[in-house]
Amino acid sequence: MPARPPAADRREPASVADRNWAGNVRYRAARRHRPSTVDELRGLVARTDRVRAVGTGHSFNRLGDTTGELVSVAGLPPTVALDRDRGTVTVAAGLRYGDLATWLHAEGYAVTNLASLPHISVAGAVATATHGSGPTNGNLATAVAALELVTADGDLLTVDRADPRFAGMVVNLGALGVVTRVTLDVVPTFGVRQYVRLGLPRDALDAAFDAAYSVSAFTGWRSSRLDQVWLKQRADQPPPLADWLGTTAAEVACHPVLGLPAVNCTAQLGEPGPWHERLPHFRLGFTPSSGDELQSEWHLPRTAAGAALAALDPAATRIAAVLQVCELRTVAADGLWLSPNHERDSVAIHFTWIGDPAAVTPVLAEVEERLAPFAPRPHWGKLFLRNPAATYLRYDDFRALLREFDPAGKFRTEELDRYFPRA
Structure with a gap:
């Protein structure tokens, strides 16, 4: 059944920050939004020419910066739904990993790995392939079984591992839409x-x-x-x-x-x-x-x-x-x-x-x-200078996804255009 983490674990900032956590990036957005419902978010995306989602601000570059509208999903209801039969948990995108983990452990479950900081949001960490460590542990995005996102026209789309595009949509750099819910594989607590x-x-x-x-x-x-x-x-x-x-x-x-x-x-x-x-x-x-x-x-x-x-x-x-x-x-x-x-x-x-x-x-x-x-x-969320395109085997396939999901460049940023030119 859907549930909410304890009230003490749902504390969030009252407004969307104007800079990242490190303070080295001041967001250039014309306006900032913190919708409280998915329908409100859908309407915002549908009527906006340029929009980007921001998580907990732990990225160190301008990949997520925009001169359009900046939107935080931290204001959406912080719901958690555990499916014991499937071995998954579906969580609100803005929930922090630490809050999710505390709730999961109380229910007898775990995710296989966590990053150094439990303070980061689920959707933000997944979008940039943030990771923990271990010779057999994949990055946090490898636990994703399904995504729900608001696409450029304001529609709500759910994709899972049965979709042939799924492997290109999980680590998406925020470029394919605004993720609202994430479904993760879980294991027994340990x-x-x-x-x-x-x-x-x-x-x-x-x-x-x-x-x-x-x-x-x-x-x-x-x-x-x-x-x-x-x-x-x-x-x-x-x-x-x-x-x-x-x-x-x-x-x-x-x-x-x-x-x-x-x-x-x-x-x-x-x-x-x-x-x-x-x-x-x-x-x-x-x-x-x-x-x-x-x-x-x-x-x-x-x-x-x-x-x-x-x-x-x-x-x-x-x-x-x-x-x-x-x-x-x-x-x-x-x-x-x-x-x-x-x-x-x-x-x-x-x-x-x-x-x-x-x-x-x-x-x-x-x-x-x-x-x-x-x-x-x-790491997509940290500082680097060289274009890494040549090291990715599916680079051209991801560019095709960008054209499919965002032909008008609604979710584009200057930094994203450097690594994935439109032409």
């Missing part, structure tokens, strides 16, 4: 223990990636060893050995950025807890940081991890000078056309930079140049 290990030798990274359900390695590019490895293991699995891969065990809780307090991080030191309180790096009830940062991330074939890090080594001093932390994760291959993990198991190299675009941009350009031999695919 427990997780989180351990932090210190000082991993770089040549042991590949073995570390296979050592737990979800693994993240962190480096500041100031040492030949990786600073930390966060192992998120199923609660019924044994802890890592005392001398695991030449590392030592952290004796106190850690923050990914060395020296920062760990109060807003999820519980560590092997303390068992439900999946949704361990798979993210940060707690739902805390703001993970001030937002004074920039982020970039590239996905490469997993087999290229060692060579890619070696290619970046000559730039280590320049990277470290503008870096807060670099995170390394694996993501399983999938069949979604615009997924950075399309048809290849991947290693994701993520950079959290200082909040200074002038200082970061030349380093970002150098990183892209050094990674170019490995066919990098950037």
Whole structure:
């Protein structure tokens, strides 16, 4: 039966923000809207020449910016409907993953993976192929079984895996319509223990990636060893050995950025807890940081991890000078056309930079140049400079979807036109 999360979990901003979470993008929309019903949203889309949906604002580029109308779906009823027979849950697009996860766990269910932040919206994370980690875990979009969206003419369309266009519509960058509901696969709830290990030798990274359900390695590019490895293991699995891969065990809780307090991080030191309180790096009830940062991330074939890090080594001093932390994760291959993990198991190299675009941009350009031999695919919601079109096997097929669903360019943006020209 349809249900609502507890009232405490439905807190939302009173209005649509005028800038993104990091503050590096001020939205240029002529007007901002927060409809309270799907019919209100449909009418808005139908009568508007240019419109874009915005989620929780955790993207760092202008892919979702528009000079037309900006619309938030956070005001739509935050409904959740669990189908135990099908093993799915259908949720309002603007619901945050953390709120959904809390509700699901109480019902005895889980999704297989979560991103570092539980604060992001379901539809926004899916549209950009945001991910967690794990050698057999796909990005969050791979759990999508169906989408409901408002198309350019204001119609309400539902598509599922039986539709031959579906694999091109899930990771859609907001370019095919405004998503109103998402149906996700669910599994029985499970427990997780989180351990932090210190000082991993770089040549042991590949073995570390296979050592737990979800693994993240962190480096500041100031040492030949990786600073930390966060192992998120199923609660019924044994802890890592005392001398695991030449590392030592952290004796106190850690923050990914060395020296920062760990109060807003999820519980560590092997303390068992439900999946949704361990798979993210940060707690739902805390703001993970001030937002004074920039982020970039590239996905490469997993087999290229060692060579890619070696290619970046000559730039280590320049990277470290503008870096807060670099995170390394694996993501399983999938069949979604615009997924950075399309048809290849991947290693994701993520950079959290200082909040200074002038200082970061030349380093970002150098990183892209050094990674170019490995066919990098950037995270669509983060900062990148090069057009990644050549690395996507179904690029032309997605352009055809754009022409089919949005021939007049209602959902187009300047940034989207750079990567998917209309001609």
